[in-house]
Amino acid sequence: MKILCVAEKPSIAKEVSKILSGGRFTTRNSKNKYIKNYDFKFNFPNFGTCDVTMTSVVGHMTNLDFPPSFQWGKCVPGRLFDADIIEKITKPEVFENIAKEAKNSHKLMIWTDCDREGEFIGFEIFKAASKGNCSIQVADIWRSRFSHLERNHILSAASNPIQLDMNAINAVACRMEVDFRVGTSFTRLLTDNLRQNRIIEKGELASYGTCQFPTLGFVVDRYKRVKNFIPEKFWYISVEIRKQNQKTNFTWTKGRYFDRLYVALLYQECLNHDEGIITKIESKGTTNWRPLPLTTVELQKDCSRIFKMSAKRALDAAEKLYNKGFISYPRTETDKFPDSMDLRAVFEKQTGDVRWGPYAAKLLAEGHERPRNGSHDDKAHPAIHPVNYVQIDSLTAIDEKKVYEYVVRRFLACCSKDAVGSQTSATLQWGSETFTATGLVVLERNYLDVYIYKKWESTKQLPLLSEGERIKIWSGMMTEGKTSPPNHMTEPELIALMDANGIGTDATIAEHIEKIANRGYIAKQKRGNTEFIVPSPLGMGLIEGFEQMDFENISLSKPFLRKLLENSLQQIVDGQRSKDDVLSEVKQIYRQAYGISSQNITSLAQICRTIMAENQ
C-alpha cells in the first residue's frame, strides 16, 4: 500500500514527516525549490505499514481567469458578471509534482490547514492527483484534521482521517468567483474612464476590490469627520483641596454640560459653602490582566503602535523568523494554546537570554500560570509563540530583532500572573454636587516585569482622608472647555476596523492597506511621533463619487456587502444554502450596482477632478 500525503506548505510537510517517520525518512527534490518529497514508512491502523510519500504545495496552485474573448478591451466590463470562467494552473511545476507522485499511489491524504482555504487547496490537490492517477476518487480521499504540530496530536490525526468538506470548498469557490467578477469589472470600468478623463496617467490603474474599497472608505470616513468637526463649548466644575502639603484635584461626577447657564446655577449653589465633606473612602483590589495569546492582527497592531512598523513590515519580519524556525506560524487568528502544549519546554529555551532569561527561569522555578483562553480559534494554527531561542544580536534585520523580542516577551507574559494593585477613591460632597478622586498603587507587577510594552503605574497617592471629614475647598472653579476632533486614522486603528468588519484576513489585511497606498488612494503622514493615514484627493474623489450615486440600500465603499458575503459563505459551510443560490444573489446585487456606476461614471470622474483641483 502506497499513500501520498500533501500539506499546504513545505514546513508542515517536513514537520509531519519527521513525526510520522520517527525521524527515518529520505528526501527528494521537486522542480519547485521550496518543495521536497519525503519518503518513509508509517503504520496506519486499518492498512498496516504503508509506504508514504509526503510533499506539499505552496498555497493555491490554480486561479480563475476569463477566456481570451473576455480579456481587457475585448468586451465591455459589464459582461464579466456572466462571462465564462476558466481555471488556470498558476504553478504548473507544483501541480505536476503531485500528479507524478500520485501515479504509483493507492491513496491520497490531504494535510492542508483546517480552514476554508485549506479545504479548497485540498480539492486542488485532489484534482492534480487524479490527473496523474484516475483511480483516485474524491470519496476515497483521507483528510487529516490537525491544528498544531505537537507529536501526539499529529499521530492521532494520521490515524483518524475524515473526509473533505465539500461545503467549505463551495464557499471558497463562491468567494473567488464573486471577488474575481466584481474586482475585474469595476477595475476596468474605473481605469478606462479615469484614463480617458486624464484623472490618472496611462500606466496607472484605478482598481476596485471588495476589500480595497471598504478599507479606503474607513480612511475617508475618518478624514471627513476630522475635517467637518465643529468644536463645541462645554462647562464643568472642578475642585482642588490641599492636605498634607499636597494638592488633590477632584472631578465632577456629572462630567460636563453644554449648557453654561445650568452649570452656572449649580456652581452658584456650591459657592454658598466654604467646606466640603468626604462622604466615602473606598479601597479595593484591582487587577491588570496579562495579555491574551498572540494573533496576527494583535502582532500587527502592536508592532505598528510600539515600534512604528507598518503591518506589512511586521508580518514580513515574523515570516522570516518563522522560516528560520524561531517562532511558530505567524498567520493565525487563534488566541489560545492547546491544552497539551508543553509551556515549560518553551521557557527552558529562553533562560539563557540576558534580557528575559532570568524571568523565564523564574517561571520555571516558581511556577507559571495557564495562559488565558481567548475566544478565537481558526482551527488551523495555535497562537504565535517562540519555538527556538535566538540571540537577538545575531539577527541582522532590525525588524526581526524587535518582533522576536516582542513575541518572546508576550509569550512569557501570557504565562505570568496578572498585575495586582489597590485603588483608592474618595468622594467629596460640595454643596449638592459630588466629586471624586482616585489613586492607584501597584502592589505586584508580575507580568509587567517582562512585558515592557505596557505601562501600569502607581499614580499620585491620595492624602490621608477619612469619611465624614470636613475639608476646606481650596479652589472650586467653573471651567470652560471645548470638544476636540477625533485624530486622523492610524494603522493600528485601521487594522482593528478591518478585523472587526471582516475585511480581509489575518494574512491579507496588511496587503490591502499597502495596495491602496500603491494605487495612490491613501498616503501616510507623520506628525510628531505618530503616523497617520489620510486619503489622497483621488481616494477622496472615488469614495465621494460612489457615495453620490443612487444605489438602493447598498454602498460600494462600506463594509456591509463584504460582511453579507461572509455571512452567506458561512451559510454555505453550514449546509444551509447552496453555492449557486448565494452566487446568483450576490452577483445580482453587484450587477445592479455596476449598472448604476457605469451610467454615472462621468460624474464620478468629475468629482475626482474637482477634489483633485481643490487640493492642487
Next chain:
DNA sequence: GCAAGGTC
C-alpha cells in the same frame, strides 16, 4: 494590466 486568498 484587473480581485482576494493561500504561501515563499
